Amino acid sequence: MTTYAFHQVDVFxxxxxxxxxxxxxxxxxxxDDAQMAALANWxxxxxxxxxxxxxxxxxxxxxxxxxxxxxxxxxxxxTLGSCHVWLAMGGVPQxxxxxxxxGAGLVTVRRDGDGLAFAAPPLRRAGxxxxxxxxxxxxxxxxxxxxxxxxxWVDNGPGWLALMLRDRAELLxxxxxxxxxxxxxxxxxxxxxxxxxGDAARFEVRAFIGGEAGFxxxxxxxxxxxxxxxxxxxxxxxxxxxxxxxTVLGRMGRVRVTQDGGGIWIGGxxxxxxxxxxxx
Numbered sequence: 231m232t233t234y235a236f237h238q239v240d241v242f243x244x245x246x247x248x249x250x251x252x253x254x255x256x257x258x259x260x261x262d263d264a265q266m267a268a269l270a271n272w273x274x275x276x277x278x279x280x281x282x283x284x285x286x287x288x289x290x291x292x293x294x295x296x297x298x299x300x301x302x303x304x305x306x307x308x309t310l311g312s313c314h315v316w317l318a319m320g321g322v323p324q325x326x327x328x329x330x331x332x333g334a335g336l337v338t339v340r341r342d343g344d345g346l347a348f349a350a351p352p353l354r355r356a357g358x359x360x361x362x363x364x365x366x367x368x369x370x371x372x373x374x375x376x377x378x379x380x381x382x383w384v385d386n387g388p389g390w391l392a393l394m395l396r397d398r399a400e401l402l403x404x405x406x407x408x409x410x411x412x413x414x415x416x417x418x419x420x421x422x423x424x425x426x427x428g429d430a431a432r433f434e435v436r437a438f439i440g441g442e443a444g445f446x447x448x449x450x451x452x453x454x455x456x457x458x459x460x461x462x463x464x465x466x467x468x469x470x471x472x473x474x475x476x477t478v479l480g481r482m483g484r485v486r487v488t489q490d491g492g493g494i495w496i497g498g499x500x501x502x503x504x505x506x507x508x509x510x
Contacts, residue, residue: 231509232260235319238504239311242449242475248482249499250449252311253278255508256319258294263301265510270296276447277308281316284331290323291316292331299443303333304387306451306496309348313339314500334387340495347486347497350455355385367391367416371406371438380466384456388415390437392457394466395420398427398434402478411440417453419461422474431474431484433457433467448476449483455496458487462494 235256243249253273258266258280270278275298282292293312295302302308313328323329328339330348338349359367359381368375371393379394391414395401401420416438422431435454437447447453454473461467467487475483486497 234258234261234508234510236504236506236508237315237318237502239314240499240501240503241307241311241314242451242483242485242498243501244482244484244499246501247503248476250307250447250476250481250483251275251503252308254281254312254315255279256281256315259283261510266294266296267301269508269510271298274298276445277302277305279308279312281312286331288324289329289331289336290321295332301333302388304337304351304452306348306453306455307449309337309339309451310346310498310500313346313348315502318502342486342495342497345486345497345499347488347495348451348455350459350494350496351386353384353386353456353459355383355389356460357383359383359391363391367393367411367414370410370414371404371416373404380464382460382464384417384453384460386452386456388452390415390417390453390456392417392419392453392460394418394461398422401434401436404436406438408438408440408444408446409442411438411444414438414440416440417450417457419457419473430472432471433473434477435473435475435485436478437475446479448479448481449485449498450475451485451496451498454485454487455494458489458494458496462487462489
């Protein structure tokens with residue numbers, strides 16, 4: 231048996247235990263694919279990551295990202311949480327920013343005030359949603375088409391289809407049958423009403439992952455990255471804003487979005503809550 235350093239990180243949290251938890255296993259080069267998948271399934275968090283030595287030059291570390299069911303090429307809160315652990319364990323970037331290697335390619339992560347921010351990766355699929363797909367998704371969600379302001383593909387790896395609704399209260403009231411969503415990963419966004427909702431955020435976001443083990447993700451960096459590219463590019467959002475996520479789940483996720491030159495950065499807090507060892 232081999233012992234590996236383990237950390238559980240609270241990502242995008244505006245208060246302790248109110249973000250999205252992430253399991254991070256460091257120095258995991260000795261683990262094979264089956265062991266990583268089995269551990270992620272056993273952890274049963276939305277994602278578990280494994281820090282590895284990079285395989286290309288100019289990169290600080292490599293990360294592999296697993297859900298309980300599959301490996302992902304990229305995900306947002308695992309990117310910030312993994313970088314936080316790498317830095318906390320003494321990692322020193324080769325340049326000004328950290329460069330992460332993952333299945334989707336190279337991702338730049340920078341220090342952002344008290345937290346970290348990653349450069350939103352390119353969209354693998356963008357543009358309008360086919361009418362048949364939109365009809366199918368809105369029917370499963372229990373939405374009438376007149377409540378959808380706009381729809382777009384915002385897939386940067388996980389496969390996100392996004393809908394913008396008119397009203398935050400309507401978004402928070404949704405209780406979809408996630409099994410019926412099948413293979414869809416659907417992100418929804420709606421504006422806050424400052425008079426009713428306050429000014430802590432500009433938008434509310436929810437993320438639904440369909441299937442037999444379907445779930446709602448508490449706070450989702452990849453979705454917020456895709457949404458930011460779409461909303462800012464389409465003039466539906468300002469160049470800097472805060473998104474709230476996880477409200478229905480009793481979480482208090484806060485995602486900082488900023489457009490800096492030609493790039494969009496997705497930032498938030500990352501705090502280690504548990505440290506220990508994994509023995510395999």
